[in-house]
Amino acid sequence: MAMLEVKNLGISFGGLRAVDDFNLKIEEGQLYGLIGPNGAGKTTVFNMLTGVYKPTDGKIFLDGVDITGKNNVEINKEGIARTFQNIRLFSDMTVLDNVKAGLHNQKEYIYSTITGILRLPRYHKAERAMDEKAMELLKVFDLDGEADYKASNLPYGKQRKLEIARALATNPKLLLLDEPAAGMNPNETQELMKTIRFVRDEFHITILLIEHDMKLVAGICEELTVLNFGQILTSGETSDVLKDPKVITAYLGE
Amino acid sequence: MKKKMINSTSKNNLLTYLMVLVIFVIVQTLSATGNLSNLLTGLLVPLCVYTIAAVSLNLVVGFSGELSLGHAGFMCVGAFSSAIFSNAMADVIPSLPRLILAILIGALVAAVFGLLIGIPVLRLRGDYLAIVTLAFGEIIKNLINVMYVGVDENGLHVAADSAGLGLSENGQEILKGALGISGTSALYSDIKSWFFPIGIVLLLITLFIVQNLVNSRSGRAIMAARDNRIAAESNGINVTKYKLMAFTISAALAGVSGVLYAHNLSMLKVSVFDYNMSILILVYVVLGGIGNVRGSIIATIILYALPELLRGFSTYRMLIYAVVLIAMMLFNWAPAARDWRSRVLERIKSLLPKKGVE
Numbered sequence: 291m292a293m294l295e296v297k298n299l300g301i302s303f304g305g306l307r308a309v310d311d312f313n314l315k316i317e318e319g320q321l322y323g324l325i326g327p328n329g330a331g332k333t334t335v336f337n338m339l340t341g342v343y344k345p346t347d348g349k350i351f352l353d354g355v356d357i358t359g360k361n362n363v364e365i366n367k368e369g370i371a372r373t374f375q376n377i378r379l380f381s382d383m384t385v386l387d388n389v390k391a392g393l394h395n396q397k398e399y400i401y402s403t404i405t406g407i408l409r410l411p412r413y414h415k416a417e418r419a420m421d422e423k424a425m426e427l428l429k430v431f432d433l434d435g436e437a438d439y440k441a442s443n444l445p446y447g448k449q450r451k452l453e454i455a456r457a458l459a460t461n462p463k464l465l466l467l468d469e470p471a472a473g474m475n476p477n478e479t480q481e482l483m484k485t486i487r488f489v490r491d492e493f494h495i496t497i498l499l500i501e502h503d504m505k506l507v508a509g510i511c512e513e514l515t516v517l518n519f520g521q522i523l524t525s526g527e528t529s530d531v532l533k534d535p536k537v538i539t540a541y542l543g544e
Numbered sequence: 545m546k547k548k549m550i551n552s553t554s555k556n557n558l559l560t561y562l563m564v565l566v567i568f569v570i571v572q573t574l575s576a577t578g579n580l581s582n583l584l585t586g587l588l589v590p591l592c593v594y595t596i597a598a599v600s601l602n603l604v605v606g607f608s609g610e611l612s613l614g615h616a617g618f619m620c621v622g623a624f625s626s627a628i629f630s631n632a633m634a635d636v637i638p639s640l641p642r643l644i645l646a647i648l649i650g651a652l653v654a655a656v657f658g659l660l661i662g663i664p665v666l667r668l669r670g671d672y673l674a675i676v677t678l679a680f681g682e683i684i685k686n687l688i689n690v691m692y693v694g695v696d697e698n699g700l701h702v703a704a705d706s707a708g709l710g711l712s713e714n715g716q717e718i719l720k721g722a723l724g725i726s727g728t729s730a731l732y733s734d735i736k737s738w739f740f741p742i743g744i745v746l747l748l749i750t751l752f753i754v755q756n757l758v759n760s761r762s763g764r765a766i767m768a769a770r771d772n773r774i775a776a777e778s779n780g781i782n783v784t785k786y787k788l789m790a791f792t793i794s795a796a797l798a799g800v801s802g803v804l805y806a807h808n809l810s811m812l813k814v815s816v817f818d819y820n821m822s823i824l825i826l827v828y829v830v831l832g833g834i835g836n837v838r839g840s841i842i843a844t845i846i847l848y849a850l851p852e853l854l855r856g857f858s859t860y861r862m863l864i865y866a867v868v869l870i871a872m873m874l875f876n877w878a879p880a881a882r883d884w885r886s887r888v889l890e891r892i893k894s895l896l897p898k899k900g901v902e
Contacts, residue, residue: 340778366780378775380768382835391768394761395780403789406760407753413760460779 291354293318293496294339294464299348301338308334309520312348316464316513321490322498323511323528327540330517332500333375336466339498340372341365353463367395371462373453375469375500381442385433385452388441389424392459399423427455430492431485447478451485458493465489467499471506479503483510508532516540557755560838561748567845568744587852592743593619593805594848596750598828598840600797603754605826606835607763608790609770610666611674613822615798617681620817621657622650622799623806624688627725630807631718632695634731643732647746647803654799655792657684662791666784681822688814693719724813728806743804747841750797754837757793766790831872843872 296314300307309331316322324332337343339350341362350358357368380388393399399420401412428434431451436444441452450470457465470486471479483506490497501507507514508528515525518540524531531537571588574580597619604612626646633642665676692708694701696715703709709717719725729736757763768776769783776783806812828847832839850868854861875881 342774342778362774362777363780363782366778372778374775374778378772380771380775382771383764383767387764387767390761391764391776391781392779394765394768399761401761403757403760403762406762407756409756416761456779 292316292351293320293353294498295351296339297349297351299335299338299345299350301334301343301346307520309338309517312517312522314515314525316496316498318496319490319494320496321486321510321512322496323507323514324498324500324517325502325507325514326517326523331520332517333468334520335517336372336468336500339365339466340370366460366462369461369463370466371457371460371464372466373450373457373468373470375472377446377449377453379441379449379453379456381440383441384438385428385441385444386421386424386437388452388456389427389459390420392456393420393423394460396423396459396461424459427459430458430489431455447474450474450482454485454489458489458495462495464496464498467497467501469500469502471501471503476505479506482506486510504532553759556838557751557759560751560755560841563838564744564747564751564841568741571740583852583855584849587849588740589743589804589808591845591848592740592747593801593808594825594828595841595844596743596747596801596804597798597825598832598844599747599750599754599837600794600801601825602829602832602835602837602840603757603790603794603797605829606833607758607770608766608787608794610787610791611670612677612791612794613674613819613826614661614677614679614681614684615794615825616817616819616821617677617684618654618658618795618798619802619805619821620681620684620688620814622654622802623812623817624719624725624802624814625653625799626650626803627728627806627812628693628700628718630728630731631716631725632700639732639735643735643742643807646807647800650799650803650806651796652799654802655796658792658795659788662788662795666787666791678819678822681817681819685814685817688719689722691719692717692721722814724811725806726811728812729808729810732807739804739808746800746804750800751837753793753797758837762786762789827869831869831876833876839876846872 292315294314294316296312299312300310302308312335324335326332334343338345341360341364344359348358349356352368352370355368357365360368380391383391399416401416405412425434425437428437431454433448433452433455436448441449444452454467454470467486471482474482486497487510489495499511511528513526514528514531516523516531516537523536523540524534571580575585597615601612601615604610626649629649630642630646637645661677661680665673668676690704692703692706694709694711694715694717696712698712701709701711706717706720709715711717758767765776765781765786766789768779768781769786773783828844829840831847832841832843847869851861851865854864857864
């Protein structure tokens with residue numbers, strides 16, 4: 291069974307058909323890319339997958355479960371986590387607390403508000419376990435040295451990494467990355483590619499990413515879907531898709 | 545390093561409790577040695593009232609990131625519900641347990657109002673939320689202004705005028721509309737001198753609740769919702785639930801401060817819980833530093849006591865008050881002043897004897 295299956299997904303904003311008849315099938319453990327020129331509707335697809343927008347029509351199945359029309363809190367609980375094109379960290383909280391906020395719904399760390407206020411033993415136990423888990427995640431992204439920095443004080447590249455760490459903290463089956471390499475220099479991008487692959491293997495998750503950096507796309511994505519003007523232009527193996535004249539035309543013009 | 549970090553938050557919290565205790569001890573010593581004027585003694589309980597109100601408002605404004613202009617409304621609800629209870633139960637329950645029950649009732653009633661107001665209001669954001677909370681405060685004030693409450697052997701009676709109460713012969717009118725409730729503090733004449741220590745205990749409890757809440761799972765969710773609503777939701781945090789939680793707890797604590805206020809006065813009139821009082825508390829929070837609990841306390845003490853202490857200057861009183869407001873704003877927020885403060889702090893730290901390796 292596919293990890294993510296999207297059937298005839300579409301959304302209209304008033305008279306504007308932003309995405310139409312979008313289909314996607316991602317197998318478990320795949321690293322999948324969604325590309326297309328600016329304004330093609332890639333982020334809109336992400337917003338529908340994560341429940342920020344309700345699709346006008348179509349169905350979304352995660353691991354066989356119909357999640358169409360659920361809101362973003364429920365969808366996160368079902369197992370989809372994401373990062374954002376314009377970074378959305380909890381900027382006034384520490385780096386560690388950002389990740390701990392991501393651990394919010396993990397069963398082993400849940401305790402009630404009363405337990406928290408009265409500082410019952412469960413609070414100390416859960417917080418200690420949470421600190422350990424969060425530090426472990428930060429270490430993966432080489433952020434453990436900055437754990438008590440305010441998130442907004444991190445340099446740009448590290449903020450992107452922190453966002454991924456926070457998304458992973460929610461223990462997703464499927465991770466959506468919206469332009470993870472935006473604003474990174476070639477060295478940072480190179481490192482990011484390694485990290486993304488490592489994350490997929492280490493956490494056994496499926497990754498769908500939007501990216502404009504073709505080096506990154508060609509380097510790590512196994513399959514691609516290309517969007518243009520809200521519709522699928524083509525999809526298939528990365529190397530084939532990138533050679534497709536239609537795709538080159540869409541990006542560079544005639 | 546992890547350990548150190550946890551310690552630094554709890555150290556910070558401890559420092560706040562310690563500060564309150566030190567202030568308490570100083571005031572008690574001054575009072576015992578007869579160095580406290582009558583004027584100052586009269587300010588002590590109201591000071592507790594306003595610090596509790598400011599700390600609780602900081603939970604909404606600072607940690608939940610919503611601008612609420614109706615805090616006096618919740619104090620008002622707590623004040624009147626508890627004062628009615630105290631008057632109705634005056635002959636039934638001895639004073640100390642009665643006061644404790646009154647506090648719980650004030651907190652509960654204010655919490656219920658917080659919840660009921662919060663459900664529709666927290667769908668709004670920013671300016672709209674501020675306007676609706678402001679309206680809530682005014683509506684509550686005007687409602688109580690025309691409300692009459694009396695008690696007799698058949699229980700509580702509520703009406704829109706005195707005659708409508710229909711009390712029996714030995715009935716007693718408690719709330720008389722715009723005239724308010726009189727004689728509440730006289731019911732507690734035996735423990736009146738303990739009101740300041742009780743106020744301090746209530747302040748410590750408020751601090752305990754707010755500080756521990758903020759540094760817990762729910763507190764992180766509240767702050768995450770403040771910092772970025774969409775990101776919080778995408779991380780599985782139910783934003784509405786946690787905003788409502790912060791709002792309700794804040795309302796309950798405001799209710800407690802209202803109880804203290806009501807029981808300290810012989811005449812409780814609804815007209816004091818107006819827009820100005822909400823703004824005043826907001827000023828304490830903003831000047832003390834949004835999201836800074838200790839700052840709220842310090843700002844309240846300085847800004848509440850100041851106008852009273854300046855009475856000698858009569859005409860220039862409000863002028864000096866305004867200048868202090870501006871000076872405090874600059875001291876707290878201007879970049880140059882912040883740099884200077886951190887430099888001074890560093891110097892003080894370097895003077896202190898070094899502790900063992902951490």
